[in-house]
Amino acid sequence: MAYSAEISRGNPSCFVFVIDQSGSMGDPFGAGDGNQKKSDGVADAINRMLQNLVIKCAKEEGIRDYFHVGVIGYGAQVGPAFSGALAGRQLVPISEVGNSPARVEQRTKKVPDGAGGLVDQPVRFPIWFEPIANGGTPMGQALGQAKSMVENWLSQHPGCFPPIVINITDGEATDGDPTSVADEIRKLKSTDGEILLFNLHVSSQRGAPIEYPSSDAGLPDKFAQQLFRMSSPLPEYMMNIARREGMNVNEGSRGFVFNADMVAVIKFLDIGTRPSALR
């Protein structure tokens, strides 16, 4: 059965994030508060996903290397996008990612107070990526680099849980149609199944967020439709978990979201017993 390989330190998997840092990301973000730019949406999305991935792998003794993570930025340049201690690195063990954020912000989150209400709790929020908006949108080139990164990983980890590539973009590629390289990525496979290519569309369009649609009918523009078509269908096991979590997914739902977050994908990954009460 596909997508059933154990994710462990002995058999780790990998994530490759491909993030749009082009000039068009300086435009307003449709899901923002009016002052936010799309580049803020991208930075927030990647930082939140990395945070969730690190926390997923954290144990009392430290962070277990269940995953290796690569981040490719595309804009004025295309290439590995980590900064600071991780600058220039391709695939980095998740423990190093967790221990090397560029900075850690103090934020507050609402938590249940045990008496039916909510109370503010201070939390430390790590920042790896700042908003960047500069240059063209060479998405095809960036996806090509992601493909090489995954191919290299698969040659060393042929039996791993299939790697996941997440492209965070406004979809307005300037180096031609990225569909064919997306097709090539989705055809890569480990012995446990095909690689998953998901797309997170950060758009200036206002309107309700869309999560994991099963058709491109009703998507707000041609960029959303193209990104939908480039996205892998959600595997059966992810659909089952998504349904249990109360998410609205259908047969044919794809790994595509519009002005929404994709943190749920990280929660879908099984590294052992996950309490039903742990959100």
Next chain:
Amino acid sequence: MEIYAKEFWLPKRGSSDAEYEDAFSIAEDGFRFAVADGATEASFSGVWAKQLVRAFANKRLSIPIVLEELKPLQSRWQKIVHRHPLPWYAEEKASSGAFAAFVGLELSQEHSDAATKRTWRAVAAGDSCLVHLRGDQIVGFPLADSSSFSSRPNLLSSSPTSNGNGSGLLLSTSGSWGCEDVFFLMTDALSCWFFREREQGNEPWNLLRDLDTAGHVSFEKLVADLRSEGRMKNDDVTLLRVDVLA
């Protein structure tokens, strides 16, 4: 009549003994036995699992467990976790609390002129299971078939808010016991294998009853074989076998 309890345990393949997050406790004097299984996806779960089994063995938890009784354990867990400053990810993880499956068994007997009444009572949360074997009759609690196991069970939390009001989380049951009965307390990987074997017409209790006796398979070998054949999930595994001997 004598009660004899023996524990068997192994960490997940690829993990060290120090990373084992199940726990067990035996109080033969008090006729109380428990196993617990700390959830992998939470942190400090092994500590929480240990706290639960010890508190049960020491009769600091009732049957059925009352949520109020967990409060001292939950405060203690907070103190243990925050003994040292934590990095951002460990702090965030710990703020969600630790989680564990749990099953506890108590045997009791009341003597009267006419007869001796022997009763067992058990309490459970999640997918750690008790099997009561008498002859070839078995009773499983709280689960009794392999299809009931998932990787997202309801578990007991070190965070009071995650336990809600406890309804549907803590279950209890009881029965009678006698000479030659055997009780198996097992964490989920072994429980799931046990029920699946039984559903296929096999008698897994014979293997477990004879473990580590002369001429029979060792626990280590049994688990290693089942894992490598894909018949048992690679997880921490614990068995507490309680034999009632004449």
